[in-house]
Structure formats: structure tokens, C-alpha cells
Amino acid sequence: MNDRYDAGYGGDQDNQDNQYELVGYDEYGRPVYQQVAPQQAPQQPYDPYAQQQGYGYDPYATGPQQQPPAYDPYGTGRQPYAPSYDPYGAGTAQPAAPAAPYDPYGQTASSGQQPRVAEQTAHIPQQAGPAEPERDDTGAPAERDYRTEQFAFVEQPDGDSEDVIDWLNFTENRTERREEAKRRARSRLVALVVALALVAVGGVGYLWYAGKLPGLSKSGAKKGTATAAGAQNRDVIVVHLHNTAKGGTSTALLVDNTTTKQGTTVLLPNSLSLTDDTGNATTLAKSVEDDGSSGTRDALDTVLGTNIEGTWRLDTPYLQNLVDLVGNIDIDTDADVPDPSAKKKGSAPLVHRGKDQTLSGKMAVAYATYRASGEAENAQLERFGQVMQGVLRKMSSDPSGATTTVQTLAQILDPSLTDKDLGSFLAKLADLAKEGDYKTALLPVQNDGTLSAQASASVVKDVLGGTAKSPDQGSAVRVSVQNASGVKDNTEKTRVTLVNGGFTFIDGGTAAGASATSKVVYSDTADKDNATEVAKTLGLPTGSVSKGQTGANADVSVVLGKDYKPSSAS
Known part of the structure; x- marks a missing residue:
């Protein structure tokens, strides 16, 4: 080597x-x-x-x-x-x-x-x-220049370290992706559960609102369940329509059931028996005329078990203005109504019979007060209910707008009901009427003015949430009527007149032959004054009153003769 x-x-x-x-x-x-x-x-x-x-x-x-x-x-x-x-x-x-x-x-x-x-x-x-050390120009050792690569402890990168780092990055990224996927899956699951819950709640609410949920539906509540009868809240006012041209009144209750979101007009016949503030028997028509709004409201609360919050007196001129203010009404009419101001007979009717008829204020008043010959009193009352529902459909649903309408009428209201209160109440009913959640119901009354079991179940209990309590008929004067006038319709007209006057009507049938004059008979001297009052109520002269034999179940007996002329208010 x-x-x-x-x-x-x-x-x-x-x-x-x-x-x-x-x-x-x-x-x-x-x-x-x-x-x-x-x-x-x-x-x-x-x-x-x-x-x-x-x-x-x-x-x-x-x-x-x-x-x-x-x-x-x-x-x-x-x-x-x-x-x-x-x-x-x-x-x-x-x-x-x-x-x-x-x-x-x-x-x-x-x-x-x-x-x-x-x-x-x-x-x-x-x-x-x-x-050998380096030397400078003078021969002395030169300072050495040490470089980083000369030292053995300097670490040099190699391929393996990069592979390890790449593997750690891959592992870390894959773990993060898995965690992110899990978080997204949990978020989607939560969103799905929330969506299903909202759909379920909305479906149950719709079924309840549509009346298709057994036991909890609105229709079930309206059928007299414990919830419907006891736990429902109702706002009620009474409205009296005074016919200033022909006389007479028509009465209805406006009901807002805030629990079931249902509005109702309850028509009250004038023959409904009430008890006045002295405890004597009377009728709705006589109470409105004699006792005024306050006494009638208290008497209705006693009979129907309601809580009437106020009285709205609506004379026919104000009804005409009200219809004109809301911009006319559209209703289905059931009769041709003649023009009361027409001087010639056979003139064209003011209101035509038909569906979806547009009525102005004057036409609405004529239709609401119209009663054809031979019709029952309730026919006219139902027409009044149609007009009221038509007005509510055109009334503003905004409380301030409805209040402005009431104030524009400039009518004198009952002290218990202000313009603002009446406007807010009518706005709520207007909203229900526009949505189709409004109806009209007639209170069934028997011939003697008392409430039947049907009335207690269908209207008093379900609609008004009250309990019927007719006054004791023993306190009212019982009048038996036999028709000998030769006009069949006079029996019904006499019944209405007597019931409205606070008497108890007893149908005595139709006589075999006609009588020229009418008679009013009493058997007990104590009933002489009552007999005289009956004659005045029927429009008969006081000379027709006499003492005689009456029926077993009547205090006063009346025989209608050809001289009997029913009053226009009957």
C-alpha cells in the first residue's frame, strides 16, 4: 500500500x-x-x-x-x-x-x-x-472561517422525517374529517327531529282547528262538552232595533266566543217571557217598551243565565246610515219587499227576492222590518238577523276603523257601552264574519213564551253558555182566545200581541160560526182590571169587557169577532 x-x-x-x-x-x-x-x-x-x-x-x-x-x-x-x-x-x-x-x-x-x-x-x-493552518501575508496564522456544515451536530433533514410528518398530517386530517362528518350528521339529525316535531304540532293544530281531532276539536267543544259549557269565554251585548216608522222592536244578542273563535247572532222573539224588576211576568217586547234597556238586560240575564255587557239601541234611521257607511251589503233575500214610500199600489218592489242581492241603507231597513201578511213574527226577526250579519261582513276589522264608523253614526248609546267599546267589539265580530266563523241562531220559544228543552240544549247552553230559567207562569194572566172572526190568521196575530203584552196565551180554537162583535170575559172580580188591560192590548173597546164564565185554565177569555182589527205591530 x-x-x-x-x-x-x-x-x-x-x-x-x-x-x-x-x-x-x-x-x-x-x-x-x-x-x-x-x-x-x-x-x-x-x-x-x-x-x-x-x-x-x-x-x-x-x-x-x-x-x-x-x-x-x-x-x-x-x-x-x-x-x-x-x-x-x-x-x-x-x-x-x-x-x-x-x-x-x-x-x-x-x-x-x-x-x-x-x-x-x-x-x-x-x-x-x-x-495545516492557513497563514496570512505576514506568515501569521489566519483566523479560521467555521461553517455550519463543518459541525457534526448539525442535523440534516432526511426523507424519512418528511414521510413521518406526512403520515402524521394524514392521520390528523383523517381524524378531523371523521369528527366533522359526525358533527354534520348530528346537526342533520337534530334538524330532522325539529322539522318532524314542527310538522306534528302543525298537523295536530290543523286537525283541532278543522274539528277533526276526536275529543279536542273545535266542533267537539261546540257540542256541549264540559269544556264548551264551562271553560269558554263569551262577550255578549244586546241590540234593540226600534222601528220608528211602524213601531215595534226587534232584539238580538251578539255573541263573541273568544275560546272557540266563533261569532253568533242569537235572535230573541218578542214573546219571550221575562220577569220585570217588580217580580211580575212580562214579555221581551213589553220590557223593552216599559223597562228600558237596563231593566231588559237584567231580565234577560235572569232568564238565559248570561252576562250581557252592554245594550246597543239601533233605531231604523241609524241602521240605514250604518249600511251606507260600510258601503252597502250583500245578502240572500227570501221575499220581494215593497217600497214603503211608494204612493201607488203595484209599484215595483224595493227589494227583490234572490241570492246575493246588494242592498243600500234604505233597502236594508225595509227588508229588516218587513213582515208579510200571514207570516209568523219570527220571519221578520230572521230577516233582521241577515241584515246584521251582512253589516258585520262589511265592517272594518280594525278596532280604530270600526270605532270611527260608530262615532260617525252620532247615535246616543247606552251609558254602559262607549263608542270605543262598541267599535272594538264589532271589529272582532267583523273579523269572524269575514272568515266564515259566524252564524245566526233563533231562540226557540213556546206559545206561552217559555223556553223549551230544545232551547236550553241548542242555544242557551251551547251558544250562550247559560242555563234557561223561565219565570213562573202562575204570576202571569192567562188569556184563552177563540177565533170567531172568520179570519184564520187572526189567531196567530192575537197570540203575538198578547204575549208581547205580558200575558199568557191559551189557544181556545176556532168557533163554528162567526161572531159580529168581540167579547172579553172574566169570572173573578179580582181579574176585572186584567180583562180591561187585555181589551186595550187587543185594541178592543172597554165596553166589550164583562163578567161571565171563563175556561177552567184561564183567568180571562176572549172571543174574536168580525170587528177585530189586528194592530200593525202584531
């Missing part, structure tokens, strides 16, 4: 060739030498930095130096001369003490010479000697 021997063993190339023999290479490709006997005198050790021969290792020394003895790594007996180290050559180097033989395994030899072992080999590591 011609390579230079490592300077750490202290010999140059010639000494190396004389002391060792190359015998091969190890498994790492490094040369292996065999020690041989020295053939020459010791040579000077290799000094790569030496410029001059002298003592010791002085890379920067400028003075004379001596050649040190040869370096013997295997203890051949030669004692190397080791001068003391003076890096800057400041003083004279002193000879070093004789060194012990070199033991390559870290043990000091026991003698100055180590016996040679046959075929002994030594592994010579390849070490790089110290580089």
Missing part, C-alpha cells in the same frame, strides 16, 4: 514500509498490516506542520527544532523522545521523561520490549491528520 500512514502513529512513509507488511483487508475494506523486525535505525517522526527541525510540536514556531525519536507503538524497546509542547515557541523545550512502552489495548507494558507474536496483525484505523 502506497498511502501515507496516519500521522497519529508518529512515522513517515519509509518507516511505515520498514515496520509493517500489508497482509490483506478486513470486512470493511480497510488495510491490515503485519509487524516485521526493524531493518534500519529509527527515523524521525512525521511532523506535518513542522517547518524546521526542533524540539516538540510547534506548528507556529520559527526557531530551530530537533528531530524527536521515532514513535514505537508496539514497544520495540526504542524510547521516543517527547519534548514538552510549546505551541507558540515561547521558551526552550525540555526533554520529556522516558515514556512507557505503548500498549494498543490501554495497558502499560511490563518491560521495555514486547515479544513478537507470530502472524500478529494490527488494524490501522484510517484517520485524517490535522490540516
